[in-house]
Amino acid sequence: MTSLLLTGIGELVTNDPTHDGTRLGLLDDAAVVLDGHRIAWVGRRLDAPEADAARDLGGRAVLPGFVDSHSHLVFAGDRAEEFAARMAGESYAAGGIRTTVAATRAATDEQLSANVARLVAEMRRQGTTTVEIKSGYGLTTLDEARALAVARQYTDETTFLGAHVVPPEYADDPSGYVDLVTGPMLDAAAPHARWIDAFCERGAFDADQAHTILLAGQAAGLAGRLHANQLGPGPGVRLACELGLTAVDHCTHLDDADVEALAGSGTIATLLPGVEFSTRSPYPDARGLIDAGVTVALASDCNPGSCYTSSMPLCVALGVREMRMTPAEAVWSATAGGARALGRDDVGVLAAGKQAHLTVLEAPSYLHLAYRPGVPLVAEVIA
Numbered sequence: 162m163t164s165l166l167l168t169g170i171g172e173l174v175t176n177d178p179t180h181d182g183t184r185l186g187l188l189d190d191a192a193v194v195l196d197g198h199r200i201a202w203v204g205r206r207l208d209a210p211e212a213d214a215a216r217d218l219g220g221r222a223v224l225p226g227f228v229d230s231h232s233h234l235v236f237a238g239d240r241a242e243e244f245a246a247r248m249a250g251e252s253y254a255a256g257g258i259r260t261t262v263a264a265t266r267a268a269t270d271e272q273l274s275a276n277v278a279r280l281v282a283e284m285r286r287q288g289t290t291t292v293e294i295k296s297g298y299g300l301t302t303l304d305e306a307r308a309l310a311v312a313r314q315y316t317d318e319t320t321f322l323g324a325h326v327v328p329p330e331y332a333d334d335p336s337g338y339v340d341l342v343t344g345p346m347l348d349a350a351a352p353h354a355r356w357i358d359a360f361c362e363r364g365a366f367d368a369d370q371a372h373t374i375l376l377a378g379q380a381a382g383l384a385g386r387l388h389a390n391q392l393g394p395g396p397g398v399r400l401a402c403e404l405g406l407t408a409v410d411h412c413t414h415l416d417d418a419d420v421e422a423l424a425g426s427g428t429i430a431t432l433l434p435g436v437e438f439s440t441r442s443p444y445p446d447a448r449g450l451i452d453a454g455v456t457v458a459l460a461s462d463c464n465p466g467s468c469y470t471s472s473m474p475l476c477v478a479l480g481v482r483e484m485r486m487t488p489a490e491a492v493w494s495a496t497a498g499g500a501r502a503l504g505r506d507d508v509g510v511l512a513a514g515k516q517a518h519l520t521v522l523e524a525p526s527y528l529h530l531a532y533r534p535g536v537p538l539v540a541e542v543i544a
């Protein structure tokens with residue numbers, strides 16, 4: 162394995178506070194040594210050890226690859242017409258998922274895999290080096306298992322979301338569907354999944370159902386996470402905190418008790434501002450959560466219905482512009498925060514021994530991610 166010395170890093174975001182006492186752990190005129198898949202050394206250029214090869218990055222800023230901890234990439238078709246209708250004034254309802262379910266069931270494994278490959282490559286071009294991918298558009302035992310098998314080809318962070326919505330054939334028997342999700346479907350999905358998730362929302366699954374599903378998943382060796390409080394207030398966030406889940410996602414409609422529960426738990430609040438942007442809805446209160454001491458992650462929620470962006474730089478810009486995060490908070494939440502939301506300490510930080518996942522910006526500072534929204538600032542991804 163040959164080592165590579167990267168120099169000419171105008172600004173390095175390490176997410177290692179030992180460098181400067183801030184969360185981003187910034188270094189000017191920095192260097193990094195990579196050794197195979199791992200980082201061997203991080204520090205100032207003048208202190209850098211020798212390596213087998215060297216590259217000068219010309220003063221560009223470098224940060225950890227984005228960790229997108231929430232996406233739904235295994236699907237067929239798109240819902241551009243639904244988006245257009247929504248922009249013309251119709252409100253988003255969870256039932257729109259059923260359109261994608263029908264298209265996904267009709268697709269071949271090869272078609273599903275090609276779509277995931279396309280989206281993962283699109284994410285990579287925008288600086289994402291770790292992505293979580295959920296099932297949830299199959300909603301039969303066979304279709305959920307094959308969705309997860311497809312996702313597994315692209316990431317270890319796969320999530321069983323059989324409890325995305327009750328499929329039409331169970332419309333009159335939702336508890337029968339919960340039995341399926343916690344029984345044969347879980348058995349078929351578990352070998353391909355690391356996580357289990359449920360959409361705890363009015364019109365999807367209530368807190369008792371979500372609780373049952375999460376406990377069944379945990380018994381099958383899957384760790385829990387939850388979609389909660391997206392479309393309105395509800396018990397999901399408090400349930401996630403009570404169960405000590407790694408992350409609870411959306412957190413758009415919270416009351417004081419929800420914020421208190423999050424602040425007193427180790428559960429990460431994952432905010433998905435691309436959804437509010439794409440559905441023209443009020444944003445979560447990132448500022449209030451951070452000020453209350455809650456650890457916040459940012460993720461894309463890339464999916465064909467409520468948010469068809471794969472762009473973490475857009476999420477950073479929305480975090481800053483629309484949710485009053487500082488640029489430093491937003492970049493941390495999109496890298497180290499996402500890693501924490503996946504229970505990972507080997508990504509989202511640039512330090513010796515960590516994964517060599519670096520995003521190089523065509524800009525002198527990470528500030529440009531929020532300052533120059535919509536601009537393709539990712540010059541290169543090293544991973």
Ligand SMILES: [Zn+2]
Nearest residue numbers: 231233388462
């Ligand atoms: Zn989602």
